[in-house]
Amino acid sequence: MQLLRKTIVFIGGIALLGSLAGCASAAPDRTGESPVTENTQTATPSEQLPDPRELTGLSEVAEVPPIEPIVKSPTPVLPVTVTGDDGVETTIDSADRIVTLDIYGTTSQTLIGLGLEDNIAGRTISDISPQIADVPVVSGDGHAVDVEAVLSVKPTLVFADTTLGPASAIDLLRNSGIDVVVLSPDRGADLIAEQIAAIAEATGIPDVGAKLIERTQTDLAAAQEYVASLAPRSGEPLRMVVLYVRGNAGVFFIFGKGSASVALIEDLGGEAIAANAGLGETVPATAESLVQIDPELILVMSDGLKSTGGLSGLLERPGVAQTTAGANERVVSVPDSQLISFGPNYPAALRALGDAIYRG
Template identity: 60%
Template sequence: MKFTRARSLQAVAVAAVLALTVGCSSQPEPAAEPTTSPPVEATASESASPALEVPDPRSLTGPAQAASLGAIEPIESDPTVTLPTTVTDDQGTKVTVVSIDRIVTLDIYGTISQTLVGLGLADNIAGRTVSDTDAALENVPLVTGGAHSVNVEAVLEVQPTLVLLDTTLGPANVPVLLRDAGVDVVVLNPDRSTELIDEQIRAIAEAAGVPETGAALIERTAGELDETLAYIDQLTADLDQPLRMAVLYVRGTAGIFFLFGGESAASGLIADLGGEHVAAAVGMGETVPANAESLVTIDPEVFLMMHDGLESTGGIDGLTSRPGVAQTTAGINQRVITAPDAQLISFGPTYPAALKALADAIYLDAE
C-alpha cells in the first residue's frame, strides 16, 4: 500500500471529514469464482427484462439456499494510508490510530472484515471471527471461542496494532482489557441497516486512515444497491400482498432458538426484500424466544435462516419438529430460505449481492 504520514494530528483531523459511527459459520463457505465485489449479476433493467418469468412465490414449496458470493474485489489494490489519525468511536472515546499493520476485526456479522477487504486492506487483517469468511481471510487466525465470544488471550497472541469491534460479541469488558494491554481499540456502531451502510464504511475507512478509498467504496456499494432494489421491485410487482417473512436464529437442538424482532437488523433486510416483517408487525422487540406461541402468532410464509444454523438443528426435519414450526405456513410448506452465515445480515459492501441472492431464492426458487 502507499503510505503517507500526517505531519500533525490537527492536519489529519482537517483532512478526515468523516464521522465515526459504525457476522456465523464454523467453516468458511467455499468461495465462488471471484467477481466484482459484491456483484449484481446484471443491471436492474437487464435482470428484470420481460423474458424473466416470475412464479407466484406462494406456490413455491420446499427449502432453497441463496447462492454463495464470490470473493470481494477491492475498490483499490494499494490504498494510500494517512496516519496517525484520531477518531471518536461509538462510545465517545477518542482514539489515535498510529498503525494498521495488524488489525483484528470483531463483530458477529462479518461487516468489519468485509469492509476492510473492500478497502484493499485484507493483508492487514491479523485476526478474525468465524463470521469473517471471505476467501482472502482463509488463513487468518480465529480469535473467537464458542458461542461467538472473544478470546482476549487469542487476540493478544496475534499482536494487533488496532482492534476494530462492535458490541455484538461478548464479553462486554473486551475493549477495556485490550486497551489495558496497550492496544488501540475503536468501538463501532453495532446497528445494521441499509441506511447505515455508508456510515459504517466511512467510519471504518477513517479509523484505518483511508477516507478517500472509503468514499469510493461507498459510491460503488450505493450504485449496486440501487440496482438490486430496483430488481426486487420488479420481482414483487405482481404481488397483492407482500410475503410474510421472519428471520430465525438457531444453533443446535437445545435452547438457542430466537426470532429477530422489529428492533433488529432483520427489519431492514425484510423490507429490502419486499416482504412483511411479521415479528415486527406484532410488536416483538430485538430478539424473542421462538416458542410455539410466538411462531403461531406471527405465522410467517417464509423463514430466513443461516445455513449452518439449519444444519445444526437437524435440517428441515429437525426444524419442523420444534414446537410451533410445523403449525406455521412456512413450516407446512417447508419454505425455509437459507444463506451462508456471513451473508444473511451483514449490511456491508457485499450486501447488494447478498440481497439479490436471497431474492432469487425467495421469488425464483433459484440457487
C-alpha cells in the same frame, strides 16, 4: 429505515446471532469492479414469475462471490485521530496489524473491500471470507473475545463493537496499550456508507473509502431495484420471519422488532411479521409465538438448518409445521455469512435472496 441497534444476547453461554461474515466462493480478479453491476441478468417482470405463495419446498440461496477490493494495498496516511461510537478519542499511528471484533464479520468485509486484507492480523469465528482464511481466530466459544489471543497476534489497531462480550475486553485491550476504535453495532442498508467511512477514516484512507461507498451504493440501488421487480406488484407482501436455530435443544429464536432482520425483510419486499406483531428483538420461538405470527416464508442460516436435522428437523420443531410456511415447507436457507451481513457484499447477497424467494 429505522436505526437498528443490535446487541449480542447470550443464553446458556451461546450467542444468539450466529456466524455472519464474508463470502465463501471463488471469483476472478477484477479489482475495483463491481461483481453486482457486472451481472447482466435482467429481472423478469413479476407478472411472468410464479406466484410466490404457490411456491413450496426448500430453497437454497446461492453463495455470492468474494468482495473485490476497490484498490490493491492502499497506503494509509497516519497518524489520524478519530472518535469511536463510545465517544472515546483515539489517535492511530499504525494500521499494519488490524484485529476485527464484530459478530457479523462486516468489519473484515469492509477492510477487504478497501484493499487492506493483508493488514488483518486477527479475526473472529464470524469472519469467514476466503481471503483471510489463514488469519488466526481470536474469539472463543460463544463468540466471546479472547483477550490473550488478541494480544498474541500483536495488533496495532483493534476494531470492536458491542456485539461481542465480555464488556471488559475493550478496557483490557486499551490498558495493554492497544489502539481500540469502537464502531457502531447498528446494521441496515442505509448505514453501510457510514460504516465504510468510519473504517476508512480510522485506517487513513478516506479517499479509498469514498470510492468503495460509491461502488456499494450503486450496487445497492441496482440490487434493490432488481428485487423490487421480482416482488408481486399487487396484493399483500409475503409474511416473512428470520429464525435462529442451533441444534435440537433450546437454541431456537425469532428475530423481531429492533433486530437487523426487519431491514432485510423490508429490502426483500416482505412484511416483517414478527416485528409487526409486537415481538421483541430476540424471543424464544415457541409453538404459541410461531402460530401467532403465522409466517408464509421462513429464513434460516444454512449451518443452523443443518444442525437441526435439515428441513425435516426444522418442521419437527414445535409450532413450525402449524404455520403456513411450515405447511408448504416454504423455507429459504441462506449461507450464514449472507443473511444479515450489511457490508459491501450486501447488494450481491440481496440479489441472491431475491432470486431464491421469488424464483424458487
